[in-house]
Amino acid sequence: MAKVYNFSAGPAVLPHEVLATAQAELLDWHGSGMSVMEMSHRGKEFMEIIHEAEQDLRELLQVPAGYKVLFLQGGASQQFSMVPLNLAPADGVIDVLDTGHWSKLAIKEAKRYTNVNVVASSADRNYAYVPTPETWQRSPNAAYFHYTSNETIGGLQYSDIPQVGDTPLVCDMSSDFLSREFDVSKYGLIYAGAQKNIGPSGLVVLIVREDLLGHAQPQTPTMLNYQIHADADSMYNTPATYPIYISGLVFKWLKAKGGVKGMQARNDEKAGLLYHAIDSSDGFYYSHIDAPFRSRMNVVFRLKDESLEDLFLSEAKKNGLVQLKGHRSVGGMRASIYNAMPIEGVKSLVHFMLDFARQHG
Numbered sequence: 001m002a003k004v005y006n007f008s009a010g011p012a013v014l015p016h017e018v019l020a021t022a023q024a025e026l027l028d029w030h031g032s033g034m035s036v037m038e039m040s041h042r043g044k045e046f047m048e049i050i051h052e053a054e055q056d057l058r059e060l061l062q063v064p065a066g067y068k069v070l071f072l073q074g075g076a077s078q079q080f081s082m083v084p085l086n087l088a089p090a091d092g093v094i095d096v097l098d099t100g101h102w103s104k105l106a107i108k109e110a111k112r113y114t115n116v117n118v119v120a121s122s123a124d125r126n127y128a129y130v131p132t133p134e135t136w137q138r139s140p141n142a143a144y145f146h147y148t149s150n151e152t153i154g155g156l157q158y159s160d161i162p163q164v165g166d167t168p169l170v171c172d173m174s175s176d177f178l179s180r181e182f183d184v185s186k187y188g189l190i191y192a193g194a195q196k197n198i199g200p201s202g203l204v205v206l207i208v209r210e211d212l213l214g215h216a217q218p219q220t221p222t223m224l225n226y227q228i229h230a231d232a233d234s235m236y237n238t239p240a241t242y243p244i245y246i247s248g249l250v251f252k253w254l255k256a257k258g259g260v261k262g263m264q265a266r267n268d269e270k271a272g273l274l275y276h277a278i279d280s281s282d283g284f285y286y287s288h289i290d291a292p293f294r295s296r297m298n299v300v301f302r303l304k305d306e307s308l309e310d311l312f313l314s315e316a317k318k319n320g321l322v323q324l325k326g327h328r329s330v331g332g333m334r335a336s337i338y339n340a341m342p343i344e345g346v347k348s349l350v351h352f353m354l355d356f357a358r359q360h361g
């Protein structure tokens with residue numbers, strides 16, 4: 001079997017142990033004689049799987065009482081419509097922080113359902129930083145405040161939790177969910193598409209404060225109504241059963257690896273190695289993101305000599321380092337180093353980068 005380190009931004013690398021377990025259980029889950037893919041979502045076997053996945057996730061993040069955990073479909077992109085439809089009145093206003101590609105899409109979609117006040121934007125410097133809270137122009141009566149904790153494409157991460165008082169705080173945490181510790185009780189709603197740092201695509205995980213449910217705009221489609229899914233414990237219709245099963249295995253893997261705290265330490269170390277390689281390359285490689293906001297999940301960098309970028313990618317591939325091409329809208333390189341990327345993969349990339357710089361610098 002070809003062994004590569006996969007730096008894809010998503011769908012992304014999954015823990016090897018999880019895939020091996022899934023393989024061993026593929027034809028016969030725990031003596032049931034069935035594959036998880038073949039099970040009724042309302043049967044006792046699958047009910048056990050989804051229940052355990054939820055309990056393990058609650059434990060990993062110490063989700064307080066009063067929050068619902070939902071397993072839905074439609075990806076994180078569908079949340080760009082669901083959040084405003086459910087949490088904001090059509091004649092109300094929401095506050096949004098614009099830090100790049102994904103915040104812009106959230107803003108564009110929300111405008112279809114309510115009024116959007118962009119509190120601040122870092123577009124002026126090509127999203128190289130997060131505007132400081134002192135500059136935010138907040139509305140006095142926002143239905144909620146939305147931000148993106150990690151801009152997967154730009155490589156920008158905001159580690160602080162915005163202090164927004166009584167305004168419900170909503171976060172698109174798709175690409176750094178479970179990568180570091182945070183206090184769930186500071187949030188009204190968190191959503192994360194699974195294929196970055198949780199499991200396979202086809203699933204979005206939500207944690208939502210119960211008092212925010214039940215206020216959907218009247219025209220909200222049934223399938224986009226949080227209350228419907230919350231009342232049915234994510235079983236209003238057939239959920240994404242196999243992705244939920246794999247995500248559950250990932251949660252168990254995380255618990256065995258020291259939980260979110262253990263991951264955070266490993267992720268800091270991995271990102272530290274990579275940024276050090278970039279910063280100590282005498283400008284051969286560079287990051288355009290201001291240091292405090294550099295993502296520890298998606299390390300975006302460029303080569304000073306852009307004509308070498310194709311060669312960098314093809315040589316990297318020969319060395320078993322794949323999916324390093326940056327998003328088409330940004331260019332350059334992007335090394336996504338989610339929880340499941342082992343430190344050996346990062347060391348291997350750093351080794352290759354030093355070699356490449358030596359040969360071509």
Ligand SMILES: *Cc1c(COP(=O)(O)O)cnc(C)c1O
Pocket residue numbers: 010074075076077078102148150151152172173174175193194196
């Ligand atoms: C990938 C991503 C999305 C979109 O996710 P889909 O599941 O493809 O809809 C939204 N926000 C962020 C931060 C992402 O990384």
